[in-house]
Amino acid sequence: MRQKLFTIPIFGGIDIYTYGTLIVVGFLVGAWWTRRAAEKRLGIDPERTFNVGFAILFLGLLGARLAYAIAHYDEFTRTPLKLLKIWEGGLLLFGGVVVVLAWLAWWLPKETELKGFAFLDVLVRGACLALAVGWLAPLLAGDDFGKVTNAPWGIPVAKLFEDGTPVVVWASQPANDAVLRNIHPTQVYEALFALGLFFVLGLVGKRAKATGRVTALFLMLYAVGRATLDLFRGDAGPAPRVADRGFLIADTLSWTQFLAIPIFFAGLAIWLIRKPADPRTTT
DSSP states (O other): OOEEEEEEEETTTTTEEEEHHHHHHHHHHHHHHHHHHHHHHHOOHHHHHHHHHHHHHHHHHHHHHHHHHHHHHHHHHGGGGGGGGGGGGGOOOOHHHHHHHHHHHHGGGGGGGHHHHHHHHHHHHHHHHHHHTTHHHHHHHTTBBOOOSTTTTTTTHHHHHHTTTTTHHHSSSSSTTOTTTTOOOOOHHHHHHHHHHHHHHHHHHHSSTTTHHHHHHHHHHHHHHHHHHHGGGGGOOOTTTTTOOOOOEEEEEHHHHHHHHHHHHHHHHHHHHHHHHHHHGOO
């Protein structure tokens, strides 16, 4: 597991980072599937779908980074330029979800050819694929790591992660003393959860009698799942060069769990609003 994939030997050496590379790969996988699905099911131009996906990627990363900065305002007020160093980690995913939802709620109703909630139902499944791949980024970079565990599937810190990665820095702190121990592979949990959600939403989509319900279910299940998996995270507490995920209430309520609340209720509202048509009112 390493933060840098390789270095291109030009201009004094250009480092290619694992984190950014896998985020791009995740986006391309999700965009590929979404383009095909939107064209096949809704007749939407693949290039239009890709452009929407790119906007979502940009806004999602922007929102996730800004939310992380808000959660760690004291750190970023001291070194504002650190906001641009996204390759070092430090994203609060639900911050991105909030920004993307706000943008879609404003922009999508004006684009009638994109077919509103039907298009959203396709987008969220593509997002699941992107997240499933994207969560491998912090795994390889040694970020967003889990708590110490004795579970047989725990991953050994000393054997798998190179020196200088956030998890090794964290584990080396005397208060943690976890270098020779195993930790929960929370990044793998997240990736498998996102992949499983992709298939679940596919099954629901085949039976849903109203558009928007796949989107609603995605928001509710992802909010609950992320808030639950956050309980297994170990990246908390101050340590040099470690992207602490941040707590709204110290050691009790993380920012992810807090933001999961409005996202869940947004999904619930969509579920209640997007009711199947009453057959008695149709001819």
